[in-house]
Amino acid sequence: MIGLYGMGGVGKTTLLTQIHNNFNLTRNDFNLVIWIVVSKGHKIEVIQDKIGEKIGLSIGEWKHKEQHEKAKDIFGILNTKKFVLFMDDLWERVELTKVGVPVPDSRNKFKIVFTTRSEGVYGHMGAQKKINVECLTWDKAWNLFQEKVGKETLLLHPDIPKHAEDMAKECGRLPLALITVGKVMACKKTPEEWKHAGQVLKELASEFSGMEEKVFSPLKFSYDNLPSPKVKSCFLYCALFLEDFVIRKDDLVYYWMCEDILAEYGKVEKAKNESYNIIRTLITSCMLEEEGDSVKMHDVIRDMALWSACDLGKEGENILVDTGAYDVAKWKNAKRVSLMGGGTKSLDETPRSPNLLTLFLRGSLLERIVDGFFGFMPTLRVLDLSENYSITQLPTGIANLVSLQHLNLSCTGIKRFPMELAACACLKYLNLEYTRSLDYVPPNILSNFPRLKVLRILDCGSSNRVFFDNEKTMIEELQGLKHLDVLSLTVGGTSCFQNLDSHHILVTCTLTLCLNGTHSSYLDLSDVAMANMKYLFKLLIKDMVDVYSTWITRLKNLNCFLGLQFVVVGNCTNLKNLEWLVFAPNLINLGVYDCSKMTRILGLNTTETTPFAKLTVLLLISLPQLW
Numbered sequence: 207m208i209g210l211y212g213m214g215g216v217g218k219t220t221l222l223t224q225i226h227n228n229f230n231l232t233r234n235d236f237n238l239v240i241w242i243v244v245s246k247g248h249k250i251e252v253i254q255d256k257i258g259e260k261i262g263l264s265i266g267e268w269k270h271k272e273q274h275e276k277a278k279d280i281f282g283i284l285n286t287k288k289f290v291l292f293m294d295d296l297w298e299r300v301e302l303t304k305v306g307v308p309v310p311d312s313r314n315k316f317k318i319v320f321t322t323r324s325e326g327v328y329g330h331m332g333a334q335k336k337i338n339v340e341c342l343t344w345d346k347a348w349n350l351f352q353e354k355v356g357k358e359t360l361l362l363h364p365d366i367p368k369h370a371e372d373m374a375k376e377c378g379r380l381p382l383a384l385i386t387v388g389k390v391m392a393c394k395k396t397p398e399e400w401k402h403a404g405q406v407l408k409e410l411a412s413e414f415s416g417m418e419e420k421v422f423s424p425l426k427f428s429y430d431n432l433p434s435p436k437v438k439s440c441f442l443y444c445a446l447f448l449e450d451f452v453i454r455k456d457d458l459v460y461y462w463m464c465e466d467i468l469a470e471y472g473k474v475e476k477a478k479n480e481s482y483n484i485i486r487t488l489i490t491s492c493m494l495e496e497e498g499d500s501v502k503m504h505d506v507i508r509d510m511a512l513w514s515a516c517d518l519g520k521e522g523e524n525i526l527v528d529t530g531a532y533d534v535a536k537w538k539n540a541k542r543v544s545l546m547g548g549g550t551k552s553l554d555e556t557p558r559s560p561n562l563l564t565l566f567l568r569g570s571l572l573e574r575i576v577d578g579f580f581g582f583m584p585t586l587r588v589l590d591l592s593e594n595y596s597i598t599q600l601p602t603g604i605a606n607l608v609s610l611q612h613l614n615l616s617c618t619g620i621k622r623f624p625m626e627l628a629a630c631a632c633l634k635y636l637n638l639e640y641t642r643s644l645d646y647v648p649p650n651i652l653s654n655f656p657r658l659k660v661l662r663i664l665d666c667g668s669s670n671r672v673f674f675d676n677e678k679t680m681i682e683e684l685q686g687l688k689h690l691d692v693l694s695l696t697v698g699g700t701s702c703f704q705n706l707d708s709h710h711i712l713v714t715c716t717l718t719l720c721l722n723g724t725h726s727s728y729l730d731l732s733d734v735a736m737a738n739m740k741y742l743f744k745l746l747i748k749d750m751v752d753v754y755s756t757w758i759t760r761l762k763n764l765n766c767f768l769g770l771q772f773v774v775v776g777n778c779t780n781l782k783n784l785e786w787l788v789f790a791p792n793l794i795n796l797g798v799y800d801c802s803k804m805t806r807i808l809g810l811n812t813t814e815t816t817p818f819a820k821l822t823v824l825l826l827i828s829l830p831q832l833w
Contacts, residue, residue, distance in 0.1 A: 207309075207310050207317075207318045207319075207320075207331065207332065207333040207334055207335075208317075208318070208319045208320075208333060208334070208335045208336075208337065209319075209320055209321075209322060209327075209328040209331060209333040209335070209336050209337070210222060210319065210320070210321040210322070210337050210339050211321075211322055211323070211324075211325055211328050211336055211337065211338055211339065211492075212323070212338060212339035212340060212492060213323060213341075213380075213425075213428070213492035213493075213504065213507065214323055214382070214424055214425045214427065214428050214492070215380050215381060215382025215383065215421065215424060215425060215506070216339050216340065216341055216380060216381060216382075217339060217342075217381045217382075218294075218321040218322075218323075218339045219294055219295070219321060220381070221321075221339060222292055222294055222319065222321050225292070225319065226239065226241050226292050229290060235288055235315070236287075236288045236289060236290050236315075236317070237287040237288050237289060238260070238261060238284070238287050238288075238289035238290070239289070239290050239292075240257060240260045240261070240289060240290070240291045240292065241260075241292045241294070242256040242257060242260070242291075242292070242293055242294070243256075243293075243294045243295055244293050244294065244295055244296050244297075244300060244320075245295070246295075246297045246427065246431065247297070248297075248298075248300065250273055250301070250304050250305055251273055251276070253300065253305050254273065254276040254277065254280060254305055254306065255269055257280055257291075257305065257306075257307070258276065258279075258280065261280070261283050261284070263276075263279055263280065263283070273304070276306060277303070277304060277305060277306030278306065279306065280305065280306030280307065281306040281307070281308060284306070284307060284308055284316070285308050288315040288316070289316060289317070290316075290317040290318070290319065291307060291316075291317070291318045291319070292319050292320070293318065293319070293320040293321075294320070294321050295321060295322070296320050296321065296322040296324075296327050296331070297322070297323075297324065297327065297427075297431055298327060298330075299327060299330035299331055300320075300331070302318075309332075320333075323427075323428050323431075323491065323492050324431075324490060324491050324492070325489075325490035325491075325492075326487075326490050326491075341378065341379035341380050341381075341504075342379045342380075342381060342384075343379070344379060347374060347377070347379040347381075347384055348371065348374055350381060350384050350385065350388070351370065351373075351374040351377070351384045351387070351388045352370070352388075353388070354384065354385055354387075354388025354389050354391075354392065355370060355388045355391050355392050356392050359391070359392055359393075359394070359395065362395055362396075363396065363397050365397040365400075366397060366400055369397065369400035369401055369403075369404055370391070370400065372404055373387060373391065373400075373403070373404050373407055374387075374388075376404070376407050376408055376411075376505065377505075377506065378504050378505035378506045380504065380506045382420070382421055382424070382425075382506075383417075383421050383506045386416045386417065386420045386421050387407065387414070387416075387417075389416070390403075390414070390415045390416055391403060409528070411506075411509040411513070412509070412512075412513040412516075417509075418513070421506065421510070422509070422510045422513050422514075425506070425507065425510040426510060426513075426514055428491055428492065428493060429441065429493070429510070429511070429514050431491070432487070432488075432491060432493070433487065436467060436468075436484070437484050437487055437488070439467050440458070440462055440467060440481075440484050440485075440488070441488055441493055441494075441511060442511055442514070442515045442525065443458070443461065443462065443465075443467070443542070443564075444458070444488075444494065444501070444503050444508075444511070445503065445508050445511035445512050445515065445525070445527060446525070446527055446542055446544040446546070446564065446566055447503070447544070447546060447566075448546050448547045449505050449508060450502065450505065451502070451503075451546075452497060452500045452501075452502055453500055453501050453502065453503075454499060454500050455481070455482065455485055455499055455500060455501060456478070456499070458481055458485065458501075459474070459477055459478045459481040459482075460612060460635050460660060461564070461588055461612065462477075462481055462484075463477040463481070463634065463635075463659075464587055464588050464611035464612035464634050464635050465563050465564055465587050465588050465611075465612070466587065466611075468480050468481065472689070473691055474659050474660065474691035474692055474716075475691065485501060488501075489501065493507060512525060512527055524539070524540065524541050524542070525540065525541065525542045525543075525544075526540050526542075526543045526544070527543075527544045528544075528545075528548075532545060532548070532550050532553065532555075534555045534556070534557035534558075537557040537558070537559045537562065538557075538558060538559065538560075539561060540559060540561065540562055541561050541562060541563050541564070542562075542563060542564040542565075542566075543559075543562060543564070543565050543566070544564075544565075544566035545566065545567050545570050546566050546567070546568045546569055546570065547568075547569050547570065548570045548571070549570075549571055550570060550571070550572065551571055551572060551573045551574070551596075552572070552573060552574045552575075552576075553567075553572065553574070553575045553576060553579055554574075554576050555576070556576060556578050556579055556581060556582065557579075557582065557583075558582040559582060559583050559586075560582070560583075560584060560585065561585060562583050562585060562586050563585060563586065563587050563588065564586075564587065564588040565583070565586060565588065565589050565590070566590050567589075567590065567591050567594065568590045568591070568592050568593050568594075568614070569592070569593040569594065570594060571594070571596070572591070572594040572596065572597050573594075573596040573597065574597075575597070575600070575601045576601060577601045577602040577603060578601065578602065578603040579601050579603065580601065580603055580604050580606055580607050581603040581606045582606070583606070583607060584606070584608060584609060585609050586607050586609060586610055587609055587610060587611045587612060588610075588611065588612040589607065589610060589612065589613050589614070590612070590614040591613075591614060591615055591618060592614045592615065592616045592617050592618065592637070593616070593617045593618075594617075594618050594619075595617060595618065595619050596619055597618045597619055597620060598619045598620060598621055598643070599620060599621065599622065599624075600615075600620065600624050600626075600627075602626065603626075604624060604626050604627060604630075605626040605627070605628075605629035605630070606629075607629075607630055608629065608630070608631075608632070609632060610630045610632060610633060611632050611633060611634045611635065611657075612633075612634065612635040613627075613630070613633060613635065613636050613637070614635070614637040615637060615638055615641060616637045616638060616639040616640055616641065616662065617639070617640045617641070618641055619641075619643045620641055620643065620644055621643050621644060621645055621646070622644070622645070622646045622647075623638070623644065623646065623647040623648060623651065625648045625651070627651070627654075628648070628651060628654040629654075630654075630655070631654060631655065631656065631657070632657060633655040633657065633658055634657050634658060634659045634660065635658075635659065635660040636655065636658060636660070636661055636662070637660075637662040638662065638663050638666045638673075639662045639663065639664045639665060639666060639694065640664070640665050640666070641666050641667065642665065642667070642668060643668065644666060644667045644668065644672055645667065645668045645672060646672070647667070647672055647673050650683065652683050652684075652686065652687060653683070653686055655687070656687075656688070656689070657689055658687050658689065658690055659689050659690060659691050659692065660690075660691065660692040660693075661684075661687065661690060661692070661693050661694075661695075662692075662693075662694045662718075663694065663695045663696070664694040664695060664696055664718055664720055664746075665696050665720060665722075666695075666696065673695075680695075680697070690715055691714075691715060691716060692715060692716045693715040693716070693717050693718070694717070694718035694719070694720075694744075695718075695719065695720070696719075696720040696721075696722050697719070697720070697721060697722070698721070698722065698723060713740075713741070714741065715741060716741045716743050716769070717741055717742045717743060717744075718743055718744040718745075718746075719742060719744070719745050719746070720745075720746040720747075720748070721745075721746070721747045721748075721750065722746075722747075722748055722749055722750075723748075723749045723750065740766065740767075740768055740769055741769050742767065742769055742770050743769050743770065743771055743772065744770075744771065744772040744773075745770060745772070745773050745774075746773075746774045746775075746776075747773075747774070747775045747776070747778060748774070748775070748776040748777055748778070749776070749777045749778075750777075750778045750781075751777065751778070751779045751780070766789050767786075767787075767789050767790040767791075767793075768790075768791065768792060769792065770790040770792065770793060771792055771793060771794045771795065772793075772794070772795045772796075773787065773790070773793060773795070773796050773797070774796075774797040774798075775797070775798045775799075775801065776797075776798070776799045776800050776801070777799070777800040777801070778800075778801050779800075779801065779802055779803060780803055781801050781803065781804055782803050782804055782805050782806070782831075783804065783805065783806050783807060783808065784798070784804075784807050784808065785808055787807065787808060787817065787818075788808055788817045791819065791820070792820055793818060793820065793821055794820050794821060794822050794823065795821075795822065795823040796818075796821060796823070796824050796825070797823075797824075797825040797826075797827075798825070798826050798827070798829060799825070799826075799827035799828050799829070800827070800828045801828075801829055802828075802829075802830060802831065803831055804829050804831055804832055805831045805832060806832065807832075
């Protein structure tokens with residue numbers, strides 16, 4: 207049994223048709239070649255009638271027999287034949303024994319080939335082989351588009367081929383979109399027509415002729431077939447990101463958790479488990495494409511998602527996504543707004559958005575937000591202002607965001623953390639990573655966020671002392687965050703990790719830690735200092751120019767760095783080795799640079815274990831003594 211699996215419109219039915227026709231046109235050993243379309247929500251009796259018609263049973267009173275009687279008759283014929291059964295468009299498992307179809311195995315000559323958009327259906331059918339039907343290569347996509355447009359049209363004006371190429375790229379190498387758009391453009395004779403059509407396709411694809419009926423409606427069947435409203439909502443959330451944007455899975459976890467799409471969990475790990483399960487459902491349904499620890503959404507699938515989110519394209523209030531969406535009149539009924547990647551330098555009008563849940567302003571080149579901008583968003587839960595490097599301050603009135611749970615200010619130019627934010631007592635996620643211009647944070651500000659689960663302050667502030675006056679204050683404030691599960695921070699050394707048993711928060715959090723700029727004579731990575739940090743996930747050690755190679759590595763517990771997967775060591779002039787890494791069995795990414803005295807990565811005592819068994823990325827730069 208063979209399953210052809212892939213997203214809608216990719217050409218599965220076309221490929222199955224070609225295989226079927228080849229059986230009919232060439233000599234082969236099969237007595238019967240059967241083709242049926244299995245519609246969504248199929249009934250066993252309907253499939254039996256279709257097969258019965260193909261094998262000569264659908265006559266007289268046969269159609270009125272009971273299901274088990276039909277199954278017996280079908281089995282009686284097929285079991286004596288060499289047959290191949292083609293089943294197109296499966297949305298769920300077909301129980302072949304109930305239909306009466308003999309199940310293929312190595313002892314018989316029965317063959318079954320089917321198509322599906324769901325990898326889960328492939329698994330439930332028990333197919334021995336899966337063929338993943340992917341989008342065309344660019345060359346084949348371009349050739350298909352030119353074929354549908356016609357050579358005569360392409361040669362009417364020297365500017366038309368360039369417009370045609372841009373439009374073909376907008377179709378994302380998806381055959382259904384290429385054919386639909388190509389046929390429409392076959393009658394466009396001037397560059398102006400092509401330019402206008404290209405703008406419509408890029409900016410509002412649902413208004414392009416034929417896209418709703420011939421592309422979006424068929425693709426929407428995949429959306430309609432998702433298992434729950436929650437999964438559908440998570441899918442539509444992914445459409446907020448830019449075209450071709452690589453979305454980190456963990457970012458989706460935090461967005462969904464804080465917008466309250468997920469169930470309420472006490473621990474982030476449980477929210478992550480549910481999120482990853484939803485993401486896997488979307489991947490196996492061909493709604494998302496997996497790229498390691500991230501996902502992407504196909505351009506045409508994204509257009510369909512936005513169209514679906516806007517009530518089949520007839521209403522535009524629920525989700526606004528575009529660089530040109532800054533029309534505050536449109537924000538009145540919006541639930542999610544994304545201006546990601548826009549060129550709006552200043553937000554000068556105050557929107558009234560009583561229903562807004564998520565606002566993405568990430569990477570929008572913003573320089574200024576008018577005071578009071580957030581004054582009328584009482585339900586806003588997710589605010590992402592990250593990667594706006596020219597933003598130096600937040601507007602007054604941000605205290606009105608009383609429902610805010612997710613605030614991302616990473617990679618911004620803010621200089622002061624506003625005391626007003628203390629009113630956002632519902633905050634679960636706060637990200638201030640790489641805010642290197644930040645020079646003031648109100649003392650004890652974290653105590654105002656008792657629900658905080660994720661705190662990211664790696665490389666936060668113009669110095670290590672911006673957030674905490676000293677290491678004792680740091681420990682005390684972090685200990686006060688009873689629900690904290692995920693933490694990233696920068697410290698000056700390992701002295702704050704002495705007696706870790708008394709610092710419960712550092713022992714139990716999933717931790718990203720940067721050790722930066724200390725002038726200690728040695729870096730203590732002993733049992734006492736580090737061995738209890740089993741959730742340490744990422745470790746960065748940099749600019750420790752006076753640290754010598756006498757690392758105290760009395761580590762005896764081979765599981766002390768069990769969670770450690772990423773390590774970067776840079777500009778540590780006197781270090782000669784990283785022998786303690788032998789106790790990081792799950793390390794997958796290691797980078798070492800500008801360590802002029804390093805002679806080896808590991809020490810000599812590596813015989814008790816196999817080091818670096820899972821390492822996939824190794825970067826060694828400017829290590830003159832290593833070779």
